[in-house]
Amino acid sequence: MSAVDSPKWWNVAVPGVAVVLALIVLFAEAPGPRVAGAIATLGALVVAWFTLGRRGCSSPDPPPPSSSSSSCSPERPSRSSPCSRSCRASAIRSSGC
Incomplete structure (x- = not known):
């Protein structure tokens, strides 16, 4: 998981930038x-982040892949596929890692 995907770093970055x-x-x-x-506006940004933004980062499941990308399979996700990240995530979850 990169720093951009980690909610911990966003929880540090938003107040830090503010x-x-x-x-x-x-x-x-x-x-x-x-x-x-x-x-006051910066304060509202920080409050909005901690009440709404954090919930977006901690959503339990990624959105399902669109029906247009039929090459997405959790067993062998293609790196070029737009849904490869969600496929890899679902494969990791199903394997218990």
Whole structure:
């Protein structure tokens, strides 16, 4: 599992980026209401991530492959197949790994 697929790293990245952006906003020479609005918006982003975004990363099953890709088989997924990742994931789950 790469860092992009790992929910742990997204849970670190989203607040980290929000903190960096908040520091940029605080040190920019902007009027008070704009700073307050930017900080509030970043806060809403972080709250939305922890209430909604994390649920997307921890969904138990990947979406089923579309019917157009009939070459997808969990036993021998093709690397060029668009559903090869979900096939490999379902093969791993069914094998108990």
